[in-house]
Amino acid sequence: DAEITQxxxxxxxxxxxxxxxxxxxxWNHNNMFWYRQDLGHGLRLIHYSYGVQDTNKGEVSDGYSVxxxxxxxxxxTLESAASSQTSVYFCASSGGIQExxxxxxxxxxxxx
Amino acid sequence: AQSVSQHNHHVILSEAASxxxxxxxxxxxxxxxxxxxQYPGQHLQxxxxxxxxxxxxxxxxxxxxxxxxxxFSFNLRKPSVQWSDTAEYFCAVNALSNTGKLIFxxxxxxxxxx
Numbered sequence: 001d002a003e004i005t006q007x008x009x010x011x012x013x014x015x016x017x018x019x020x021x022x023x024x025x026x027w028n029h030n031n032m033f034w035y036r037q038d039l040g041h042g043l044r045l046i047h048y049s050y051g052v053q054d055t056n057k058g059e060v061s062d063g064y065s066v067x068x069x070x071x072x073x074x075x076x077t078l079e080s081a082a083s084s085q086t087s088v089y090f091c092a093s094s095g096g097i098q099e100x101x102x103x104x105x106x107x108x109x110x111x112x
Numbered sequence: 113a114q115s116v117s118q119h120n121h122h123v124i125l126s127e128a129a130s131x132x133x134x135x136x137x138x139x140x141x142x143x144x145x146x147x148x149x150q151y152p153g154q155h156l157q158x159x160x161x162x163x164x165x166x167x168x169x170x171x172x173x174x175x176x177x178x179x180x181x182x183x184f185s186f187n188l189r190k191p192s193v194q195w196s197d198t199a200e201y202f203c204a205v206n207a208l209s210n211t212g213k214l215i216f217x218x219x220x221x222x223x224x225x226x
Binding site: 033 | 161202204212
């Protein structure tokens, strides 16, 4: 069955370190998204991609970057981790702009 | 700016009680609407969605939602909740001019007492 996976599921890092969160989908979806989930804020869009070599900034993109070198993967990089980036990160994908987004299991990140 | 508002942040119900969670959005154009559920420790799962047609949509596990365009609302309902419905519920809107980006509400935590 097609799926979307994220790794690691849990990560503890220190302030200032670079961290990369992986997202891999086997749906063959063109669109991929990264969200962060924080109490009282729901999910907020960080970055998104509509296809290979395409990346776009979302609502809360400062301090994050993504790259899309193939259809299946959209890694999220925290250039220099900050305590404010402690959160749960969800990756999602969809087959089209108007289609349902399917979510991965999430990565819980703690920045000390 | 487009926004989605969920009025109830924390709801506590007893089993068999009826549920209605409010969701309003601010966008005047055509929208696709979604309700997602997140059970404790799990990822978001789609409960139901509205794209077009009958404004009363039925989803999984006995949930339904009604799209009222004039009120910019998409409220979620269930006639009789179960303890297993304890979860966080998110309303989300895809404004079709917004190129596929989902705008989420803040979420509503539902606690069902056995």
